[in-house]
Amino acid sequence: MLLLYACFVSLIIFDDVVAYNFPYEGIQLSDSDVANNPDIAFGKLPGGVNAHCKTFPGDSNWPSVDRWNVLNASLEGALLRVVPPAAACYSGIYEDATKCALVRQGSRSTNFVKGVFHPVYALINSFRNTGHDYLGRNTRGGALKVYVHRLKAFEYLPSTKIGNYQGKAARVGAALEQYELFPHMEENNITMLAPGSSTVGAYGGYMQGGGFSYITSKFGLMADQVLALEVVTADGRFVHADPENNKDLFWTVRGGGPSE
């Protein structure tokens, strides 16, 4: 078995033609989306918005159903309106004793609890992969949740060259969990760093905060294994970062993240 100095995700660019790693990376906010929807823009807030105040459901300036529908169209229908399962246990329109009993039963399962038990968590997330952040930094009041948990793609690369590295690597989706890496390792006869717990994401908060593995004493941190990144920046752009392109972003993501 060889250590795989894995890339997070690599992007190949030939003569200005961008080849995406995985098909879902091709679904991006476009200039025509922005032109068709005054609610969204690249790189700046729309005029008249006080950045210190956040809008919540029920506020007068909360977007109408029509405006949500336009946003949803620009996202190719990916927008979900979440009703947290645990809402069944709280007084209100979703209160339901039967569903609440199921929620209480599910609360004994780690997989259930980490994602959905507390209604507030499901309502106000800003960015969520597996939901293992000890300090709840995947939550923000008055924010949309960007849910990357389904980005599970994996591709083994027997030979690749990025920066000074040449050798085996892999393209990986941001949401692969520890237990999902082992079948890929076995199939390709390789070793990759992974978190100690089965459902922690290997390339989300773990990688961004360094990432200690059982084999770190021998092979180093997860952040050291990354060869290249595809990143959606806060201004809405999809960019490539590696040792030679967007160097500052490449350096920042690998350790500037939220881990413990």
Ligand SMILES: Cc1cc2nc3c(=O)[nH]c(=O)nc-3n(C[C@H](O)[C@H](O)[C@H](O)COP(=O)(O)OP(=O)(O)OC[C@H]3O[C@@H](n4cnc5c(N)ncnc54)[C@H](O)[C@@H]3O)c2cc1C
């Ligand atoms: C049971 C358990 C075991 C653990 N074991 C280990 C271990 O062995 N080694 C170790 O080093 N750490 C370990 N940790 C800590 C773990 O690495 C961190 O909690 C990490 O932040 C979890 O990341 P996540 O993506 O799985 O979870 P999430 O809570 O979904 O994300 C964590 C943070 O990263 C952000 N984030 C996630 N994905 C992305 C993304 N694609 N882009 C931008 N931001 C993103 C989220 O907004 C959030 O703030 C463990 C934690 C738990 C709860």
